[in-house]
Amino acid sequence: MNALMIKGLLFAAILIGATIYVVDSMNIDLSDPINMITMIGAIAIAVLTVGVSIKYINQMKSDTAGGELCEDKWDGIGEYKNELPGGWAYSWLGTVIWAFWYMISGYPVNAFSQIGQYNDEVKAYNVKFEEMHNSADASTLKEMGESIFLVQCAPCHGSTGDGLSGKAHDFTSRMSKIQILDVIAKGSNQLGYPMGAMPKDMATGADAEAIAIYVAGGMKGEQPAAFAACASCHGADGKGMSGMAPNLTVFDETLVGNVVKNGKKGALGKMPAFNDRMTPVQIKALAAYIATLKG
Numbered sequence: 001m002n003a004l005m006i007k008g009l010l011f012a013a014i015l016i017g018a019t020i021y022v023v024d025s026m027n028i029d030l031s032d033p034i035n036m037i038t039m040i041g042a043i044a045i046a047v048l049t050v051g052v053s054i055k056y057i058n059q060m061k062s063d064t065a066g067g068e069l070c071e072d073k074w075d076g077i078g079e080y081k082n083e084l085p086g087g088w089a090y091s092w093l094g095t096v097i098w099a100f101w102y103m104i105s106g107y108p109v110n111a112f113s114q115i116g117q118y119n120d121e122v123k124a125y126n127v128k129f130e131e132m133h134n135s136a137d138a139s140t141l142k143e144m145g146e147s148i149f150l151v152q153c154a155p156c157h158g159s160t161g162d163g164l165s166g167k168a169h170d171f172t173s174r175m176s177k178i179q180i181l182d183v184i185a186k187g188s189n190q191l192g193y194p195m196g197a198m199p200k201d202m203a204t205g206a207d208a209e210a211i212a213i214y215v216a217g218g219m220k221g222e223q224p225a226a227f228a229a230c231a232s233c234h235g236a237d238g239k240g241m242s243g244m245a246p247n248l249t250v251f252d253e254t255l256v257g258n259v260v261k262n263g264k265k266g267a268l269g270k271m272p273a274f275n276d277r278m279t280p281v282q283i284k285a286l287a288a289y290i291a292t293l294k295g
């Protein structure tokens with residue numbers, strides 16, 4: 001055994017010792033097979049690294065070059081025309097075959113994935129959640145709605161739901177006059193009601209103004225005659241004819257659900273769509289909470 005070998009073994013022993021020290025001080029449970037396999041892997045890497053390094057260091061000391069030299073020289077340095085080492089070539093070929101196997105029938109398409117597992121668990125959890133809270137009472141819904149609201153909605157709508165001085169919808173009233181005038185002028189086609197799109201220019205000038213004031217005021221007092229243009233879809237009472245068109249008087253579940261699912265772009269700005277990130281119970285809870293924000 002030469003001096004190099006002894007130094008190498010010493011180095012490997014230090015690496016292994018350090019690994020054991022770290023594993024021990026982190027209280028890692030080695031009865032867990034995954035931890036044990038990782039540990040064995042670490043030791044194997046230390047031994048292999050040292051072994052392979054010693055082999056090549058020794059070889060460099062005694063090796064002499066041989067073979068046919070390439071014709072080209074760079075600054076007097078030539079290169080041998082060596083065959084590709086067999087081991088290298090076979091591992092390359094093996095990697096290519098493995099890569100195809102991996103893409104076609106290996107991990108990505110057919111086997112376990114953490115993302116798939118996460119999605120399955122979320123789905124199973126949501127089913128349980130819906131069952132558990134299906135008949136939640138009003139105060140539970142309101143509390144649930146408040147906590148969802150504070151996390152998901154408050155960044156834009158404000159923690160008190162006042163819309164942060166006009167940056168988003170102010171929930172203390174159903175809609176402001178500017179928002180209603182904007183919808184009357186431009187129409188609307190984004191929320192996904194059975195009635196479909198609302199045509200633009202449903203009313204103009206003084207009529208539009210009178211309707212907007214009436215609707216923004218909570219539809220109280222005498223109804224302007226021009227509201228007849230709206231009543232055919234929203235109903236004479238503005239309640240949206242059982243969900244066919246938006247309810248203009250309160251934030252009902254259908255409206256909150258449609259807005260959360262599809263987002264909303266209007267006079268105030270753009271609200272992103274949450275797609276299917278809310279369950280029906282969560283939407284009911286949000287609607288219950290928003291209904292309590294009336295000024």
Ligand code: HEC
Pocket residue numbers: 175179180183184188189190191192193195196197198199202203211212215227229230231232233234244245246248255
């Ligand atoms: C042809 C049917 C129809 C008529 C008439 C109609 N609307 Fe609509 N309205 C709708 C539909 C459907 C929507 C939802 C459109 C969407 O998906 O964005 C809507 C949306 C709205 C909204 C937006 C609600 C929200 O929360 O975003 C307002 C405000 C509104 N209508 C007011 C009016 C007023 C005021 C009139 C009368 C001048 C009127 N509508 C006439 C069908 C109608």
Ligand code: HEC
Pocket residue numbers: 149152153154155156157167168169174175179251255256259260264265266267268269270271272274286
């Ligand atoms: C990125 C900012 C943002 C977030 C987050 C956000 N909103 Fe909105 N929301 C808006 C804006 C802006 C409007 C007003 C759109 C307009 O101009 O009519 C709005 C409007 C609304 C409306 C009224 C729509 C109508 O037409 O009457 C409801 C209801 C609503 N948001 C509910 C929610 C709920 C519930 C959440 C949380 C799950 C939420 N929003 C999260 C920006 C946001």
